Amino acid sequence: MINQGAIKIININSFTKTKIITLPYNQYKIDFEFAALDYITPEKNQYKYYLENYDERISLPQNNNKISYTNVTDGKYIFHVKGSNNDGIWSKHDETLTIIISTPYWKTWWFILLIVATISILVIYYITTQIKNLLAVERLRTKLAADLHDNIGSSLTEISILSEVINTKLKGKDEDIVKNLNKISLKSRYLIDKMSDIVWLVNPQRDSLYDLILRLQDTYSELLADTSISFRSENLKSLEKVTLSMEHRQHLFLVFKEAINNSITHSNCTEILLNAKIEGKKLEMVLKDNGKGFIINNDDNMGNGLTNMQKRAKKISGKLFVKSEVGKGTVVKYIGNIR
Numbered sequence: 001m002i003n004q005g006a007i008k009i010i011n012i013n014s015f016t017k018t019k020i021i022t023l024p025y026n027q028y029k030i031d032f033e034f035a036a037l038d039y040i041t042p043e044k045n046q047y048k049y050y051l052e053n054y055d056e057r058i059s060l061p062q063n064n065n066k067i068s069y070t071n072v073t074d075g076k077y078i079f080h081v082k083g084s085n086n087d088g089i090w091s092k093h094d095e096t097l098t099i100i101i102s103t104p105y106w107k108t109w110w111f112i113l114l115i116v117a118t119i120s121i122l123v124i125y126y127i128t129t130q131i132k133n134l135l136a137v138e139r140l141r142t143k144l145a146a147d148l149h150d151n152i153g154s155s156l157t158e159i160s161i162l163s164e165v166i167n168t169k170l171k172g173k174d175e176d177i178v179k180n181l182n183k184i185s186l187k188s189r190y191l192i193d194k195m196s197d198i199v200w201l202v203n204p205q206r207d208s209l210y211d212l213i214l215r216l217q218d219t220y221s222e223l224l225a226d227t228s229i230s231f232r233s234e235n236l237k238s239l240e241k242v243t244l245s246m247e248h249r250q251h252l253f254l255v256f257k258e259a260i261n262n263s264i265t266h267s268n269c270t271e272i273l274l275n276a277k278i279e280g281k282k283l284e285m286v287l288k289d290n291g292k293g294f295i296i297n298n299d300d301n302m303g304n305g306l307t308n309m310q311k312r313a314k315k316i317s318g319k320l321f322v323k324s325e326v327g328k329g330t331v332v333k334y335i336g337n338i339r
Helices: 109-170 177-202 209-224 244-264 300-315
Strands: 020-023 028-031 046-052 065-068 075-084 095-101 231-234 271-279 282-289 319-325 329-337
Touching: 065 319, 177 244, 209 231, 209 244, 244 271, 244 282, 244 300, 244 329, 300 319, 300 329
Parallel strands: 020 095, 231 271
Antiparallel strands: 028 065, 046 075, 075 095, 271 282, 282 329, 319 329
């Protein structure tokens, strides 16, 4: 018998010739009860049975005519049973009953296909949305860079030029006015330089590591033109396809701009070398000079600058190492992962 609303098997021959029954997928326990058709001394009757696709082998002969199977999952099973009389004579053929446990809906092909299709649609929607957002940000950055350059940058340039023109026309007649005009001109040029850095930073066409090093070179090319200091980099072309996030570019630019300023201002060097290399996602960027060097712990003038540089490196999950020896120059090395 099958407990709790299932089928009670009293005589296997009482079923139709097909001898097939179907049970729902949540039928976790099946009980069988069977009897040999020998009633002389039924207590001596013996049975052998097994459930195909569940039992590994047929059971040993026994008098028990009941068997229970638990945790029967979906699929097709065939119950085999053979009986003997009290003289130990076994029936020639097994009696069988085929049991089909229905497949739960979550295992059906249409349900799996539905889940896969739903997940695929959600993934495609997410990726499409992300791409649209990235494109929108790129368009905004391009427009912002153009607006800053064309409007604010050009206006500051005009202010600087006008102040210099007025200063020239006054020819030093009023020292206070001339002094203030010089301040306006210097401040305008300072703001123009800062604005140029911002325009470069937000421009999506300048996202590579190659552009970062090129920007640092261009920033100091005019300044170093009239000095004995040479500033160079090697193997820049290999860095053209290395893309940096805007945050990485900003902090790396400011870190190495500060380092270059220190070399120019304090080291009395004649050569500055800036290089970078990529291994997987690991970036190593190194600035070297051949200046006089310094003792880091005792140099109060450099303390705040180095601290700020290290803080910027930490903001992009990198580390900054500074090595300097008196008479042997200075090395500033950044190591960190790129995104």
